[in-house]
Amino acid sequence: MGDAHPAFRSRAISSKLESDTDQDGEGTARTALLSKPQHNDATRFASQRQIRTWLRYRHQARGTSNLRQVKGWIVRGSLAVVLIVSTALAACSQGKKSGVTFLSIKTATISESNFSPGIKVISPLESTTNVMLSPEADGRVIKKLVREGDRVQAGQVILVLDNTQDSAQLDAAKSKARFDIINAERYQYLYEQGAASAKDRDSYATKAIVSRDRAIKDKATLNYKFVRAPIDGVVGDLDTVKLGDYVTTGQDITGIVDNSTLWTLMDIPSSQASQVKLGQTVEVVSQSTPQITGEGKITFISPYFAYNQNGNPPNTMTVKAEFPNLTGQLKTGQYVASTIITGTSQNLAVPVQAVMMQAQQPFVYRVVPISKALPKIKSSPNTTAQELKKLEKLPGNTPMVFQTPVKLGQLQNNLYPVISGLKAGDKVAVSNTSRLRSGMPVKVSVGAN
Numbered sequence: 001m002g003d004a005h006p007a008f009r010s011r012a013i014s015s016k017l018e019s020d021t022d023q024d025g026e027g028t029a030r031t032a033l034l035s036k037p038q039h040n041d042a043t044r045f046a047s048q049r050q051i052r053t054w055l056r057y058r059h060q061a062r063g064t065s066n067l068r069q070v071k072g073w074i075v076r077g078s079l080a081v082v083l084i085v086s087t088a089l090a091a092c093s094q095g096k097k098s099g100v101t102f103l104s105i106k107t108a109t110i111s112e113s114n115f116s117p118g119i120k121v122i123s124p125l126e127s128t129t130n131v132m133l134s135p136e137a138d139g140r141v142i143k144k145l146v147r148e149g150d151r152v153q154a155g156q157v158i159l160v161l162d163n164t165q166d167s168a169q170l171d172a173a174k175s176k177a178r179f180d181i182i183n184a185e186r187y188q189y190l191y192e193q194g195a196a197s198a199k200d201r202d203s204y205a206t207k208a209i210v211s212r213d214r215a216i217k218d219k220a221t222l223n224y225k226f227v228r229a230p231i232d233g234v235v236g237d238l239d240t241v242k243l244g245d246y247v248t249t250g251q252d253i254t255g256i257v258d259n260s261t262l263w264t265l266m267d268i269p270s271s272q273a274s275q276v277k278l279g280q281t282v283e284v285v286s287q288s289t290p291q292i293t294g295e296g297k298i299t300f301i302s303p304y305f306a307y308n309q310n311g312n313p314p315n316t317m318t319v320k321a322e323f324p325n326l327t328g329q330l331k332t333g334q335y336v337a338s339t340i341i342t343g344t345s346q347n348l349a350v351p352v353q354a355v356m357m358q359a360q361q362p363f364v365y366r367v368v369p370i371s372k373a374l375p376k377i378k379s380s381p382n383t384t385a386q387e388l389k390k391l392e393k394l395p396g397n398t399p400m401v402f403q404t405p406v407k408l409g410q411l412q413n414n415l416y417p418v419i420s421g422l423k424a425g426d427k428v429a430v431s432n433t434s435r436l437r438s439g440m441p442v443k444v445s446v447g448a449n
Contacts, residue, residue, distance in 0.1 A: 060091035067312040087396065089171060102443040105401070106431040107367050108426055113349035115417045117410065118283075118339040119275060123266045125284075127332040128322065129231050129258035133158060137224035140246045148238045152229040152256065159241065159253070163225035170218040177211035184208035219243070233258035257332050260296070262325050266338050267316040270305060275342045277301075284336040293331055296323020298340070347409070347417035353430040355416060357406065364422070365429040365436045366404040401429055403438035 016424055054190035104357050139161030146158050184204040190196035229235075236255035241247065264284065278298055286292040306313060323339070330336070354364045370391060377391065406421030422428070429436060436442070 001219060004304065005235055007213055047250055071163065073079070080270075086270070090119045102398075102441050103432055103435060104443045104445050105367075105429045105433075105436070105444050107427045108354060108430045110349050110350060110418065110422050110426040110428065112346050112424065113396045113415055113417075114344065115347050115349075115412055116344050116408070117414075118342050119268060119272050120337060120339045120410075121266045122267065122335055123264045123338045125262050125264050125330060125332055125336060127233075127259050128261045128263055129234075129259050130255065130332055131230055132255050133227065133229070133246050133253045134250050135159070135161065135224070135227050135233075135253065136249060137161065137221070138246070138248050139163070141241060141243055144238065144241070144243060146235055146238070148254070150235050151233070152235055153232050154229055156229045157226050158229055158235065158386055159227040159247075161225040161247070162221055163246060165195050166218065166222040166225055168220050170215065170423070173211070173215035173218040180204070180211040182206040214439070227253065229256055231256055231258060259325050259332060261322060262330060262332070263296075263299075263320055263322040264336065264338055266319045266321065266340070267306065267313050268319050268340075270315045270317065272319045273305075276319055276340060281341040282360060283339045283341065284323065284335065285339075286330065286336050292327065294323050294325065295325075295331055296321045297307055334406040345417075347419075348424060349415040350406065350408070350418050350422060350428060351430055352411060352416060354416045354428040354433065355406070356433055362416075363403050365401040365407045365433060365438075367399050367401055367427040367429055367442070368442065369396060370394055370398040370400050372398050373402065385401070391441075399444050400441050401436050402441060404428075 141159055142162050143160035144158075145160065146152060146156070151348070184201075184207065187196050187201045187204040191198060191201040233256040236257065238254050240391060241253050247253065264282075266282075276298065279296045282296050282298060284294045284296070296322045298319055300318075302318040304317075305317050306318065319340070321340075350364060356364070357360050374391065378388060404421055407419040409417035409419055431441070431445075
């Protein structure tokens, strides 16, 4: 009958119950149902409902002589019993399959790491060789021999000013100087022969010297019409001067910068000034993306603190550091984050991903097994009996997270030095930290540190 239609199975069940009831009474039917193995409370509850349902329909059948109506009541009662038992078994099966799912996290183990404590400031860069290019004579620009961004050498011509008149004056001065030198040499010869006096000889010699000096002066004046680079370096913006522009003596035309060696002036607060020493390492990092780095040494420490009059922040000490611009990517005038390395130390370290803030107090979620946490949980007045009962049912190695306040140092390389609050070997959560709550059981992901 295992493959029979449910209606036939219902009739078979009803016939069996009817027979048992007629022979032994209602107690026999109840005993027959309850004598079957009961797997759980749901099945037992279903059996009791089955008995009550069958008895209700049986009493209804006794009160009528209509055979067809009696059979209908019996079939409906049997079907109801089958449905109740099926529902209970399904609920029992679903309860066995369901389980508690904990939030999955990754962890990190607290261990020692190297730290370099330092003083951090924002400071501008300057080149050790940086000049403004200005003409030494008035004139109109007739040639531009370089372009902005070109690397030039000291003495190289940058601009040429109109020098027609100056060139003519120099030519005339050279001719006059040659004529006077010849006369001076002639009278020197005549003087040696006794044909000229010493007075005439000295007069022509003086004229020759004056003419020579005038030619030298005119040559220098002509050279001023050629604006030259005073140092080796890179030419700055030349767009401010165009061909045909009239420039004057001392006018700023452009800058020439040699960025091969740079320096930076840092204003150090008086509270940290005692930590600064000559020769200490200074690390600079640009504020651009990608970051550009450099490293140098402190070469100067101011002998006094700044005053309001000189424009520097008051009660600060000026410190100068120089460093080679090995990559050539750092520029004069660029602001960088400068760090004076005042020493090195080894401390316990916690990843930045594990640290959270609450009311300006940093904390982490420390991960411990429930077996170690239960004694403290039991002693806590905030723990209810229901919560404690749930926790006691969990395996002893189930991890739990607890909010732990910590005291930290300055962040370096995505690690905080731990001053207090954690010890070596502690495990802390580094993922899903915003979803955690103190005392929450969790699941540690496979492969977490």
